[in-house]
Amino acid sequence: MTNSFADYAKAKMIILVGTNITEAHPVASTFVKDAALAGARLIVIDPRRTDMVDFAEMHVPLKVGSDVALINGVMNVLIEENLYDKKYVDSCTEGFEDLKKKVMEYPPERAAEISGIPADAIRELARKMASVKPAMLMYTLGITEHICGVNNVMSCANLQMLLGNVGVECGGVNPQRGQNNVQGACDMGALPNVFPGYQPVANADARAKFAKAWNVKSLPDKPGMMMPTMMKNLTTGKVKGFYVFGENLANTEPDIKHVEHELQSAEFLVCQDIFPTETTRFAHVILPAAAWSENDGTFASSERRVNRVRTASVPPGDAKPNWWIFKELAKRFGHEWASASAQEIWDNEVSVLAPSMAGIKYARLENDGLQWPCPGAEHPGTPTLHKGGKFTRGLGMLKAIDYIPPAEVPDPEYPFVLSTGRRLYHYHTRTQTGRSAGINDLLGEETADISAADAQAKGISDGEKISVKSRRGEVVVKARVTKEIPPGLVWMAFHFREACANWLTNPVYDPVTQTAEYKACAVRIDKLR
Amino acid sequence: MSDTFILNGKETPYTPGQMILEAAKNGGIEIPTLCYLKGSTPTGACRICLVEVKGARSLMAACSTPVTPGMEVFTETALVHQARKLNVELLLSSGTHNCLVCEANGNCRLQDLAYFYKITDLRFEEKAASDIYPKEDQNPLIVRDFSRCILCGRCVQACNEVMVNRAISQGYRGKESKIVTGGDLPYHESECVFCGQCVEVCPVGALTEKKAKGLGRPWEIKKIRTTCPYCGVGCQQWLHVKDGKIVKVTAVEDAQPNQGRLCVKGRFAYDFIYSEERLKTPLIREANGEFREASWDEALDLVAEKFKEIIKKDGPDAIAGVSCARSINEDSYQMQKFFRAVIGTNNIDHCART
Numbered sequence: 001m002t003n004s005f006a007d008y009a010k011a012k013m014i015i016l017v018g019t020n021i022t023e024a025h026p027v028a029s030t031f032v033k034d035a036a037l038a039g040a041r042l043i044v045i046d047p048r049r050t051d052m053v054d055f056a057e058m059h060v061p062l063k064v065g066s067d068v069a070l071i072n073g074v075m076n077v078l079i080e081e082n083l084y085d086k087k088y089v090d091s092c093t094e095g096f097e098d099l100k101k102k103v104m105e106y107p108p109e110r111a112a113e114i115s116g117i118p119a120d121a122i123r124e125l126a127r128k129m130a131s132v133k134p135a136m137l138m139y140t141l142g143i144t145e146h147i148c149g150v151n152n153v154m155s156c157a158n159l160q161m162l163l164g165n166v167g168v169e170c171g172g173v174n175p176q177r178g179q180n181n182v183q184g185a186c187d188m189g190a191l192p193n194v195f196p197g198y199q200p201v202a203n204a205d206a207r208a209k210f211a212k213a214w215n216v217k218s219l220p221d222k223p224g225m226m227m228p229t230m231m232k233n234l235t236t237g238k239v240k241g242f243y244v245f246g247e248n249l250a251n252t253e254p255d256i257k258h259v260e261h262e263l264q265s266a267e268f269l270v271c272q273d274i275f276p277t278e279t280t281r282f283a284h285v286i287l288p289a290a291a292w293s294e295n296d297g298t299f300a301s302s303e304r305r306v307n308r309v310r311t312a313s314v315p316p317g318d319a320k321p322n323w324w325i326f327k328e329l330a331k332r333f334g335h336e337w338a339s340a341s342a343q344e345i346w347d348n349e350v351s352v353l354a355p356s357m358a359g360i361k362y363a364r365l366e367n368d369g370l371q372w373p374c375p376g377a378e379h380p381g382t383p384t385l386h387k388g389g390k391f392t393r394g395l396g397m398l399k400a401i402d403y404i405p406p407a408e409v410p411d412p413e414y415p416f417v418l419s420t421g422r423r424l425y426h427y428h429t430r431t432q433t434g435r436s437a438g439i440n441d442l443l444g445e446e447t448a449d450i451s452a453a454d455a456q457a458k459g460i461s462d463g464e465k466i467s468v469k470s471r472r473g474e475v476v477v478k479a480r481v482t483k484e485i486p487p488g489l490v491w492m493a494f495h496f497r498e499a500c501a502n503w504l505t506n507p508v509y510d511p512v513t514q515t516a517e518y519k520a521c522a523v524r525i526d527k528l529r
Numbered sequence: 530m531s532d533t534f535i536l537n538g539k540e541t542p543y544t545p546g547q548m549i550l551e552a553a554k555n556g557g558i559e560i561p562t563l564c565y566l567k568g569s570t571p572t573g574a575c576r577i578c579l580v581e582v583k584g585a586r587s588l589m590a591a592c593s594t595p596v597t598p599g600m601e602v603f604t605e606t607a608l609v610h611q612a613r614k615l616n617v618e619l620l621l622s623s624g625t626h627n628c629l630v631c632e633a634n635g636n637c638r639l640q641d642l643a644y645f646y647k648i649t650d651l652r653f654e655e656k657a658a659s660d661i662y663p664k665e666d667q668n669p670l671i672v673r674d675f676s677r678c679i680l681c682g683r684c685v686q687a688c689n690e691v692m693v694n695r696a697i698s699q700g701y702r703g704k705e706s707k708i709v710t711g712g713d714l715p716y717h718e719s720e721c722v723f724c725g726q727c728v729e730v731c732p733v734g735a736l737t738e739k740k741a742k743g744l745g746r747p748w749e750i751k752k753i754r755t756t757c758p759y760c761g762v763g764c765q766q767w768l769h770v771k772d773g774k775i776v777k778v779t780a781v782e783d784a785q786p787n788q789g790r791l792c793v794k795g796r797f798a799y800d801f802i803y804s805e806e807r808l809k810t811p812l813i814r815e816a817n818g819e820f821r822e823a824s825w826d827e828a829l830d831l832v833a834e835k836f837k838e839i840i841k842k843d844g845p846d847a848i849a850g851v852s853c854a855r856s857i858n859e860d861s862y863q864m865q866k867f868f869r870a871v872i873g874t875n876n877i878d879h880c881a882r883t
Contacts, residue, residue, distance in 0.1 A: 004785075004786070005762065005785070005786035005787075006785060006786060022722075024760060025760050025761070025762050026722070026724065026760075026792035026793070026794075027762050027764050027786075027787050027790045027791060027792050027795070028762050028786075030691065030692045030693060030790055033692075033693035034690075034691075034693065037690070037693060055693075176760075176761060176762070177760075177761030178760060178761055179760070179761055179854040179855055179880070180756070180757065180758050180759055180760065180761060180763070180854075180855060181761075181853075181854055181855060181856065181857065181858065181861075182761060182854035182879070182880065182881050183761060184854075184857070184858040184861060185852050185853070185854045185858075185861040185879040185881060186879075186881050187858065188852075188858050188859075188861035188862040188865060189861075189862070189865045189877075190852035190861040190864060190865050190877055190878065190879045191865075191877070191878060191879070191881070192875050192876060192877060192878050193875070195865075195869075196862060196865070201869075201875050210869070210870075211870075214866060214869075214870040215870075216870045219869050219870065219873075220845070220846075220869065220873055220874055220875050222875065223875055224846070224849070224868075224874055224875030224876035224877060224878070225849055225876045225878070226878050227851050227878040227879070227880065230849035230851070230876060230878065233849070238846075238847065239847060239848070239849045239876070240839045240842075240843055240847045240848070241835060241836050241839045241847060241848040241849070242848075242849055242850070243848070243849070243850035243851070243864075243868075244850070244851055245850065245851065245852050245853045245856070245860070245864055246852075246853025246854075246855055246856050247851050247853060247879070247880055249851070252880065267839070268835045268836075268839065270832055272853075273808060274802075274807060274808060275804070275806055275807060275808060276806065276808060283812075283814065284813070284814045284835075285811065285812070285813055285814070285828050285831055285832055286808060286811065286812040286813075286820065287808075287811055287828060287829075287832075288807070288808035288809055288810060288811060288812075289808070289856075291801075291802045291807075292755075292758035292802065292855070292856075293755060293758075293768060293775065293799075293802060294802065295857070297856075297857025297858060297859050297860070298857055298858045298859065299756045299758075299763060299857060299858065300763075300858060301756075301761055301762060301763025301786070302761040302762060302763070303763070303786060305763055305785070305786065306858070307756040307763050307765070308754070308755070308756065309755050309756050309758075309857055310753050310754060310755045310768075311753075312753050312755070312768045312770045312773070312774075312775050313770075313773050313774060313775065313802060313803075314773060316807045316809045317807070317808075317809025317810050318809060318810045318811070318825065319807065319808060319809060320825070321860075322853070322856055322857075322860035322863065322864075323857075323859050323860050323862075323863040325829075326860075326863035326864055326866070326867045327863065328825070328829050329829055329832060329833060329867060329871070330866075330867055330870075330871045332829060332830065332832075332833035333833060333837070333871045335870065335871050337863075337866075342857060342859040345859040345862055345863065346858065346859055346862075349862065349866075350858065350859070350862055367784070368765070368784055368785040369763075369785075424722060424792075424793065425723075425793060425794075427759055427760075427794060427798070431801070432758070432798060432801040433794060433798045433801070434801075435800075435801040435804040435806065436797065436798035436799065436800050436801045437669065437740055437800055438668075438669030438670045438739070438740065438797060439669075439793075439794075439797065439798050441668075441669040441717075442669065442670075442717070442723060442793070
């Protein structure tokens with residue numbers, strides 16, 4: 001996030017795009033609702049009528065995957081009607097002429113055709129957005145889980161820069177991260193192209209610095225494979241050894257049947273986890289790990305805040321902290337690593353090697369943590385990025401972006417769009433929430449959420465078991481008839497194994513990030529015979 | 530120069546619009562409260578924060594009376610004490626307040642006030658059991674014991690003004706009064722989303738965590754601050770720990786980013802770590818496909834040996850790994866260090882892209 005959660009309740013205008021915030025980030029949503037009750041203006045852009053629509057002055061139920069077209073249409077109006085922040089665009093950004101040229105190809109009428117939002121509503125939306133300053137934009141996986149995920153993200157950035165909303169408190173582009181430490185895993189360099197603190201592996205100076213710190217002669221300079229490529233290469237034989245730490249890939253990745261084939265193909269699979277999962281079934285070795293609250297450490301949240309995690313219980317049996325397991329493995333290759341606790345790892349390695357975290361030490365994390373960049377011992381941390389419209393790269397880059405449809409669109413055989421996500425009561429594949437007393441009683445099974453119109457047309461009643469089928473698989477699941485869903489859409493989650501949406505989802509990826517298109521594939525729904 | 534008022538005879542500054550309670554606090558005077566919930570509209574329901582205001586016809590509730598210029602306020606007069614004590618006595622008779630068997634014992638505002646005002650006997654007759662709504666404990670997480678409810682309305686404020694889930698409100702009238710969900714349904718059949726904020730703010734034992742029942746008294750508990758293991762908001766929690774086991778989770782008040790709030794998962798989904806299904810020992814798959822238990826040395830030696838074989842035969846890039854977006858930073862750091870510095874590949878990723 002460019003901004004902080006503390007901005008939410010103070011915001012004057014909030015634009016939620018592709019985020020069902022009340023279920024996926026419930027506590028953050030309370031601050032958005034507080035803001036709305038205090039008079040902030042709220043716009044919800046989402047195919048579903050999410051709970052937040054109750055608090056919004058405008059709901060924009062765009063067609064799944066049409067974000068770029070809609071935002072281009074909005075920017076067309078902002079430029080045509082001279083509503084954009086010209087001063088900000090001139091002094092803080094570059095690429096305006098290219099962007100203008102592109103969005104001129106998207107008059108509201110064309111955007112309307114693609115997005116299903118009437119042209120006048122697009123004009124109204126643009127005018128509303130331009131009427132309050134600053135406005136905060138939040139998004140979640142509704143933006144990223146498309147083959148055009150990167151384009152969607154850049155469109156959000158284009159819009160906010162055009163409105164002059166980046167680099168100010170209560171503004172910015174704010175991706176709310178789905179997992180407690182997905183931000184941290186990125187920050188720590190668990191990515192194929194960067195060392196900790198986003199220092200590129202392709203940079204010789206960075207390699208030299210890390211090689212010295214890690215006491216090795218050299219480090220590989222070629223960026224590695226992203227996860228989908230790794231998995232694909234399990235079947236080609238290019239990847240032989242696969243190490244899965246705390247991921248239940250057999251349920252979380254699109255097209256489960258194929259994923260299981262890939263995992264099955266691994267010559268040697270190591271799983272390090274806290275529970276047996278659908279994925280550990282394929283392992284050759286399973287290593288038992290300490291869980292949350294069984295060792296000390298840090299998480300980094302969506303707002304780049306590094307927070308302490310503390311020990312309350314001892315791990316069961318022989319389970320060990322994950323950092324210890326890697327240290328012990330390294331030892332077997334002749335590498336003696338000095339750090340012998342999470343604190344030593346952070347204080348003596350991470351914060352020494354990552355300049356953006358140089359000022360973060362455990363001693364400074366006792367209370368509310370620190371938000372990076374925090375480059376020095378006296379630095380207070382950074383609640384707002386790009387302050388005053390000064391970007392990391394100098395000028396903010398406006399990018400001309402074209403709309404592309406989802407990889408798989410409905411046809412007569414598979415006439416519905418399936419979109420997927422998370423529900424309030426469960427978390428991912430339920431390895432944790434499924435084992436916490438009481439939670440299953442609140443939500444005990446998956447449903448396929450459909451509109452009343454489609455239910456009626458198909459003769460399906462609420463609670464009836466139906467078949468949902470895609471080109472990749474079929475599940476039998478209870479129908480949930482709800483006003484949240486527009487006609488033509490089916491919505492499911494991936495919390496329960498049997499009716500997991502990922503039996504159906506499409507394994508196609510954004511070409512840059514290799515994020516899968518969980519948000520759009522084609523399915524059919526049928527009454528059971 | 531700010532405006533001033535006279536607080537216990539002393540000229541004290543205040544900000545226009547400020548209530549007596551807050552202005553007094555800034556002036557160094559704590560006025561006891563019960564129904565007052567920071568961050569929400571004061572209701573003045575409990576009458577515990579009564580103060581004497583010169584010229585006023587009656588005692589005033591400090592939480593909901595704005596300060597006016599030159600107003601003379603007295604917070605500790607005999608009249609004030611007498612009235613507060615009377616109100617506590619009335620609350621004590623409003624239901625069955627038997628601390629001995631109450632889950633909130635030791636963490637109860639009413640108990641504290643009764644002790645502070647030296648109430649040793651019940652002056653008024655307790656409400657008849659037949660006049661009290663039956664206890665609701667059908668849902669798995671929250672027990673609603675109406676015999677202990679003093680109708681202070683903090684839960685209603687938390688639900689409507691803080692969390693804005695709008696699931697409960699003040700219902701019925703007079704002695705029939707009850708905190709109700711829409712249609713007075715039990716929690717699990719209502720709009721309630723089980724964030725448990727009502728439990729967090731309940732000053733008595735009317736709302737309690739079912740899972741924590743009988744597991745530890747407040748004075749036996751050690752509170753450990755940590756960060757929630759679910760979504761990416763990073764809510765700050767207090768783990769209530771007894772004998773090395775988490776018995777309850779509450780929110781850290783005034784902490785960033787959650788400011789005393791939690792959701793259903795953050796508050797109630799902590800006990801997975803104690804599941805009997807936890808992996809407790811390294812496991813190695815045998816040729817017949819079955820897993821057998823192994824020592825750490827055996828398991829780690831095997832991993833190292835296999836990886837060395839693969840590196841020798843196919844090079845380091847034939848090994849790939851995904852790290853965990855749930856575990857601590859230091860674990861991800863170690864894993865990427867292991868892949869880069871030890872294996873010699875950048876084939877390290879995690880689920881950020883999904």
